[in-house]
Amino acid sequence: SAVISQKPSRDICQRGTSLTIQCQVDSQVTMMFWYRQQPGQSLTLIATANQGSEATYESGFVIDKFPISRPNLTFSTLTVSNMSPEDSSIYLCSVELARNEQFFGPGTRLTVL
């Protein structure tokens, strides 16, 4: 498995501002993912972030709203830009190890007022 940490663990933000979420893994991994989990809902993939290439975004998510960086094999950031109350969610990073196994971080709980 992998030990994944996220910062911040939670935040309350004003609409129109931006928040950058950090994800740190204790080992080098090729594939990292960012998910959104709205209250009481399932997990929705935002984008796949592979080191050395541009992030690949899922339908309904765009780079201007959710810019992602992947500077090395142990770290990634997701920025939620120009936030609105609809962006209030849990944001999760995950990594894929051998044999398709995917492990999740503890999540960042975002509330936008």
Added chain:
Amino acid sequence: GENVEQHPSTLSVQEGDSAVIKCTYSDSASNYFPWYKQELGKGPQLIIDIRSNVGEKKDQRIAVTLNKTAKHFSLHITETQPEDSAVYFCAARTGFQKLVFGTGTRLLVSP
């Protein structure tokens, strides 16, 4: 694309009873089926997975079964304990495509 349905949405059992959660998938080419447990305030935790070349897998009190013909797979928890209370998500994946998650089952185990 793949679609995963999960039932029931909520499940209440008495401590010591068994719990079964069922998922169906649409893509017959799907070959990897993990289950996650998400406790309140935490990220999802991988608890067991099964691949398409296996019909059943067990790990202590939990087991997963896969029926490729019917395109469904199930999570079985025996001798449930209050600490099993959580939301459980199934997922399916085809090759190197993304994981597609079910809608989740809230399991409540009463002492």
